[in-house]
Amino acid sequence: MKSTVIRHEQLSPLQHQQLLEIELLSEQKTLVGDAYGAVHTLTARPACDIQGYVLLIEDVPVGFFLLKRRSLLPRWADGPTATLHALMIDRRYQGLGLGRTCVGMLPGLVRGFWPDIEQLMLAVDLGNLPARALYQSLGWQECGDADRTRTGFERRMVLSLG
Numbered sequence: 001m002k003s004t005v006i007r008h009e010q011l012s013p014l015q016h017q018q019l020l021e022i023e024l025l026s027e028q029k030t031l032v033g034d035a036y037g038a039v040h041t042l043t044a045r046p047a048c049d050i051q052g053y054v055l056l057i058e059d060v061p062v063g064f065f066l067l068k069r070r071s072l073l074p075r076w077a078d079g080p081t082a083t084l085h086a087l088m089i090d091r092r093y094q095g096l097g098l099g100r101t102c103v104g105m106l107p108g109l110v111r112g113f114w115p116d117i118e119q120l121m122l123a124v125d126l127g128n129l130p131a132r133a134l135y136q137s138l139g140w141q142e143c144g145d146a147d148r149t150r151t152g153f154e155r156r157m158v159l160s161l162g
């Protein structure tokens with residue numbers, strides 16, 4: 001199974017459409033929304049402070065994530081930090097190591113694209129055990145709370161690029 005990650009703006013019109021067809025389980029949608037919402041986030045400005053990436057299998061989008069920096073950072077992050085958002089792998093492709101591929105490549109992506117960034121941060125729902133296990137296994141550390149949710153707070157996680 002050949003996977004590649006490309007920037008959102010490199011997608012063909014067909015791939016744009018396929019990206020919007022990424023499916024999540026309903027309980028996952030409750031936690032992170034859907035591909036429409038994630039892609040819409042890319043209309044945020046300035047465009048230089050947000051990047052969308054798409055994971056392709058045989059040229060078909062099956063995964064997505066966003067990185068933000070500077071003026072587009074959420075309330076719970078600041079300084080030379082990039083934040084990860086809207087990581088999603090199509091439910092039909094979950095459990096195959098693709099989420100691990102995406103998260104594992106983040107340090108290299110960020111160093112290449114935004115070399116001034118010193119750390120990565122994200123917010124994950126306390127109950128999202130698969131995602132928390134994934135981040136922890138790749139060296140991310142929990143560091144306090146992020147935003148309030150219906151059931152409590154999201155955990156904030158950090159990975160130093162030092």
Ligand SMILES: CC(C)(COP(=O)(O)OP(=O)(O)OC[C@H]1O[C@@H](n2cnc3c(N)ncnc32)[C@H](O)[C@@H]1OP(=O)(O)O)[C@@H](O)C(=O)NCCC(=O)NCCS
Nearest residue numbers: 028087088089094095096097098099100124130131133134
């Ligand atoms: C979280 C998510 C991105 C993981 O992607 P994935 O491709 O299914 O994950 P991988 O196959 O790469 O698995 C990587 C690790 O994640 C954890 N994991 C994945 N699925 C899991 C599950 N159902 N239960 C527990 N841990 C799980 C494990 O630690 C796994 O490592 P292992 O295989 O060595 O045990 C995917 O489940 C998803 O899109 N979820 C919905 C959106 C979401 O929650 N995004 C994160 C927002 S912070």
